Amino acid sequence: MGWAIALHGGAGVPLSMPPENRLPREAGLRHCLDVGIAALKSHMHALDVVELVVRELENFPHFNAGKGSVLNTLGTVEMEASIMDGKTKKCGAVSGLTTVVNPISLARLVMDKTPHIYLAFHGAEAFAREQGVETADPTHFITPENIERLQQAKEANRVQIDYTQPMPREAKKNAAIANGDSQTGTVGCVAVDSEGNLASATSTGGLVNKMVGRIGDSPIIGAGTYANHLCAVSATGRGEAILRGTVARDVAALMEFKGLSLKEAAAYPVDQAPPGTVGLVAVSSTGEVTMPFNTPGMFRACATEDGYSEISIWDSPIKVSN
């Protein structure tokens, strides 16, 4: 029982990373986890917590969301996000954003301020202006790392689910395994507060070199994001695999229909998906946390009210406290 939080910075992690790439991301995870923990301790509602944490992850330029989003085939950013309130099952989603600094907050506004659930492209941008949310020039979101990734992807002529580092020649084997598949980014946060309210939020720039107008799993309720009275889930990985696998929804369905525990239910869609395509974070109404993935690694962190916290990238946690 008690509150719990889990967050991710994407399942697109190669087998190893040099410190200059790894350390800022660890710091980012730590910072965002701390923000979430503080919010939960001050009795903030789960829905507000996940929005807050995802805003932080979006602002952090080393994860694929908000600033630091990967680039589409034209070299521009198209961001998408979704949020869901487990108690009411209300949800909000946005796609095709180019100037909105915090896509997750716009998704929240779609949920709270419109009769709709999902707004996209020009309609979403117009709504953003109406609502007066913070916007920036499209160049604000673009980072040198992502320009490089796009370049590589074009050279390799593939759609890359991001996170390959500028690759040395000998890492070609890694790339071959990947085939754009095991390197994925997205950010997300799930939380259960001390009242037992569950919520989930996911945000992303999508796939490196994606076609203009491509929508992935992150804004799709039931695929990248889901929350109900049993659990909250945020997924990351190969969008097309998460979509056909209705990953986030399946975790909850397995708990409900088959009586599986959170851990078992979360492991199932991850195991069923092709290797290197899916990771997720999930919390249950009873304060449990699980963070399974079938990729080489997933940037993640979690904490529970009993004092446990963890920050990890590969299999073994980097830092655990009890």
Place this chain on the structure above:
Amino acid sequence: MGGWAIAVHGGAGVDPNLPKERQEEAKRLLRRCLDIGISALHSNIPAIDVVELVVRELETDPLFNSGRGSVLTENGTVEMEASIMDGPKRRCGAVSGLTTVKNPISLARLVMDKSPHSFLAFSGAEEFAEKQGVELVDNEYFITENNVAMLKLAKEANSIVFDYRIPAPGTVGCVVVDKEGRCAAATSTGGLMNKMRGRIGDSPLIGCGTYACELCGVSCTGEGEAIIRSTLAREVAAAMEYKGLNLHEAVDFVIRNRLDEGKAGLISVSKKGEVACGFNTTGMFRGCATEDGFMEVGIW
């Protein structure tokens, strides 16, 4: 059991005062679409092709809310969306925000078959359409007098029209299981009358408006928001897969328990050749047929 089965729908939520001629017109269209589907199934055309074929017919006819005859956005224009899913490998394709593509469902099919992605929208989708050489028309082609009049009413009532007090046509869809037991589903729509520009509903969302897997194919219609929150199409399949219900039980369970205050309907087929429809709205335009000769077209 076994054998092919097909179901089509033209939207849930029907004006109880719908004039007799309109009802007959709708039933004729549904029957015609069923015949097209049945004929294709007799020629052993795979489920995925049959659903596309039938939905194209529904899009082309201006009677229902898809393709030509789509309801209008708040700006008086048409923005269409669709999705299609192939049960055996759960491949899928979806499109949104189309303004010039004559048959949205076929573009969704092309996204599935000819692109590395599953969902393309707005200008990106239109560009893809152009590159694929699909038939493109002016946005005016899709706009009917009926819908212009309805938009006017909706604006006067200042509402997003779903409910039938201002009779609004619904989404279209088709689900099929072929002789090999392969299931497929397809859904297409113009969305909500007087919707905000850029609004995406349930119809192009895999798991919400459309779903197909080894066990079944499902297409939903009704309040988009309710269908999304309940991930309605996936719910039917999940109830079968994880709860062990048969198709009829699953549809019943889902309609009864998952919609809360929402109003929606769905059609479905199972790999065993069963067909089941369910709705908690007043009426749903629908038709279904199975290989053993059963055929039924209905509204209430």
